[in-house]
Amino acid sequence: MKYLTSKEIAIKWNTSERSVRNYCATNRVNGAYLEGKTWMIPEDAAKPTRKNGAKRTLYNVLTSEMKNKIKGGIYHRLQIDMTYNSNHIEGSTLTIDQTRFIFETKTIGKNSDNVNIDDVIETKNHFRCIDYVISNAKNKLSESFIKELHYLLKNGTSDSYIDWFKVGEYKAYDNEVGGNKTTKKEDVSKEMKLLIDSYNKKEVVTINDIIDFHYKFESIHPFQDGNGRVGRLIMFKECLKYDIVPILITDEYKYFYYRGLKEYNDEKGYLIDTCLNGQDILKKQLDYFEIVYKENK
Secondary structure, three states: OEEEEEEHHHHHHHHHHHHHHHHOOOOOOOOEEEOOEHHHEEEEOOOOOOHHOOOOOOHHHHHHHHHHHHOOHHHHOOOOOOOHHHHHHOOOOHHHHHHHHHHHHOOOOOOOOOOOHHHHHHHHHHHHHHHHHHHHHOOOOHHHHHHHHHHHHHHOOOHHOOOOOOOOOOOOOOOOEEEEEEEOOHHHHEEEHHHHHHHHHOOEEEEHHHHHHHHHHHHHHOOOOOHHHHHHHHHHHHHOOOOOOOOOOOOHHHHHHHHHHHHOOOOOHHHHHHHHHHHHHHHHHHHHOOOOOOOOO
C-alpha cells in the first residue's frame, strides 16, 4: 500500500495540513500512523465525513490533544492565549512570545529582558490549571475543585512562602476588589457553599448562568489572591461541561471586563456583552480548527 504525507493528503482533500494532522491525532483516519514526527496516511484513505465531524466537540478535541501532546492544535493555542491574557489582566509583564516559549520550550527565550520570577511560575502553573480543568470538566463543580485550582495556580510563588497565605485555602484577611468590599473572611465558606449549591441545582445551565456565577464568585473574592484567574478558569470548565463556547477575555478588553463586574448589579449588559465578545474571539479559532459548536440560546 502506498502512503502519503499529511501535506500531500491535504492537497488531495482540499483542506489544511493542520486539519489532516488533527484528523490523524484523533483517530479519524484509518491506517494512519506516525513515522517519527510525520503522519503517514494510506493513499486511498477517506476524508472524515461530516457525521464524524459533528462529534468533534471542543471538549473531545482538547482531551485528545492534551493526552497525545499534539502541537499546533486548539489545545496548544488555548493554553497560550488563555494563560497570557488571564495573567496579563492581573498584571503579569510576560509577553505573548515569552508565554509561548514557556509552554513550548520551558524557557523564556534567549533574548528576554529581566522578568519577575512569579510571572514565570504562575504562567507554568496556569498551564497545569488548564489541564486540570480539561480533565475534570464533566464533574460537578465543588469547593474542593476550586481550592485545588487555587493551589495549582499559586503553589511555588512568593505568596506560598508567607505563613498566613495558605495556597488552596480561603483568605485569612479581608480584602476588596476595585475599591469594593468583598465577603468577610469568616463568611466565605458559608457563602461559597450557598453559591455552589444554588448553581448545581440548575437543571439547564446557560452562558448567562455561568457569567452570573462568575460575578458572584468575584464578589465573594474567596482567596487572598488569584481570584480573577481562578474565576475565569471556572467559567472555562463549565463551558466545556455544557458544550458552550468558552469565554476568552483578552487583555485588550480588560477595562470593559472590570466595568462589567463593577456595574453588574445595576446593569448586567456590560459584563454579558464583554463575555459574548470573548466567545466571538474564540469562535474564530474553533472555525479555523473545524470544531463544531452550538450558538447560545
